[in-house]
Amino acid sequence: MSDTVSIIGGKPLIGTVTPIPNKNSLIPALPAALLTDQPVVYHHVPATSDVEKILEILKLLGVKVTRQLDTVTLQAKNLKTHKVDRQLGEQFRGSLMFAGPLLARLGKAQIPLPGGCLLGFRSITTHLDAFKAAGVKIKLADNHVILTAPKKPSPHLRIWQMEASVTATENLLMYLSGLSTQTELIEAACEPHVTDLENLLVNMGAKIQGIGSNRLVIKGSPKLNGAQFTPSPDFVDIAGYMVAAGITDGRITIKNANLPDIVDGLIRWMSAFGIKVTRQNKDLVVSLNKHGLALDPESNLPLSAPQLPKLSPRPWPGFPVDVIPVMATLASKTKGRLLLQNWMYENGFEFVRELNSLGADIFISDPQRLIITGPVTFKGGEVSPPSVIQATKAIFLAALADPVTTTIHGVDILRRRYPDIFSVYRQLGASITTV
Incomplete structure (x- = not known):
């Protein structure tokens, strides 16, 4: 795929889409196959660059990898090393997820x-x-972290995490699931992808109480079995389609996305901006409501000051941090003002310079707080977003909103999460040309 695209916006996006599988479910679930010598079968595995790197690392560790279309079978019967390949492992944070299962x-x-x-x-x-x-x-040592498990693990552990880190929770879950130890884990992350991993580990033979909550009791086993795994739909992808339908005055049907435990919070927030989401059996149908995009400061939205609603990320089931960037694009097309926060990442709002250059009206209070005034008409131009997936996604959606031409450099990073993003949006009616 070319690293540059040219987009002519202003076209209502209309059609039906299937959200991608949750990439963050697969990143820990694939290494979990190391916990057993029996086959683990994964369904709906997209060909994202992160997935390909994980599969290559598994092969180098000695895992047999078989792929048929989007089904991957892993069997870690003959592991030959505890060392993750340096060249591959340094390229992405997903390599950390090999620590727990290799230790176990x-x-x-x-x-x-x-x-x-x-x-x-x-x-x-x-x-x-x-x-x-x-x-x-x-x-x-030597830009590596070397971890060694105790020869005789304690039969009982009580671990209170300093924060509800998703990847730390997942890593620890995999390690503990491969031990005979019984562990109480407090301040565990409980995002949908963590729940996906918990269900996989249970199917492999671990016992986990409190699945989907922030307090878990884990009783593992050194003899886990094979299992089947299907990741849940990516709620970040679902949120992107909601924003796309709203800012283009389109109508998008999102297949198999009517999952209340995953999407209900998103639906509440989208409706506060004027986006209408209708449940139709297993699907969601997204369009504008009759009043268009408008923030009502008199609604039940949290306020940071009179007439200034606020939106900030929180650990699940709070608003997901990965959806925050596209909300800057949505707020820019919405009548009213919004205080948008991202306290989780120091550089999470670097893309706002590009959004402002396209015509947004965003005041940067500090590196983690924005005041966004809308609606604006984006004027197009040429931009190079920072190398962050969701930041690039926010610029991409902004380019779709108004009848102007926008050239975006550095879009190849989107493939790490959305391998077919441009073909999918073209099918909805977007005018996207690779340069």
Whole structure:
């Protein structure tokens, strides 16, 4: 795919889409196959660049990888090393997710310090703190983290995480599921992708109480079995289609997205902006309401000041941080003002410079707070968003809103989460040309 696209906006997006599988479900679920020597079968596996890297790392560890269309079978019967390949592992943060299962299976893991989206100081401290609480010894050397499991794990553990980190929770879950230890885990993350992993581990033979909550009781086993896994739909992708329908005055049917435990919070917020979401059996139908996009300051929205509603991310079931960037685009097309916050990432709003250059009216209060005034008419132009998936997605959606031409450089990063994004939006009526 070309790294630059030219978009002519202003076309109502109309049609039916199927959201991609949750990428953040697969990133821990694929390494979980290391916990057993039996086959684990994964369905609806997209060909994203992150998935391809994980499969390549698994092959280098000695895992047999079989792929037929979007079904992947992994069998870790003959593991040959506890070391994650340095060249691949440094490219993305998903390589961290090999620590837990390698520790449980081999007693040791060596992981290169990872990269990924440029979202500020995304420390691995939460992972290391969680493993230390479980008795794991940790050493940093030559840009690697080397973890060694205790020879005799404690039969009972009680671990209170410093924060509800998604990936730290997932990593620890995989490690504990491969031990005979019984663990009470408090301040666990409970996002849908964490729940997906918990259900996979249960199907493999672990016992987990409190699935979907922030307090878990895990009783693992060194002898786990094979299982089947199907990731849930990506709620970030679903939110993107909601915003796209709203800002283009379109009508998009999102297949199999009527999942109350996943989408109800998103629907409440979208309706506050004037987006109408109708449930039709298993599907959602998204369009504008009769009043168009408008924030009502007299509604029940949280307020930061009189006439100034606010939106900020929170751990699940609060508003997802990965949806915050596209909400800046939505707010720019919505009548009213909004205080938008992103306290989770120091550099989460760097893309706002590009959004303002396209015609947005966004006051940057500080690196983590914006005051957005709308509606604006985007004027098009040429932009290079920061190398962050959802930041690039926010610019991409802005380019679709008004009848102007926008050239966006650096769009290849979208493939890490959305391998077919441009063909899907073309089918909805978008005018997108690769340059």
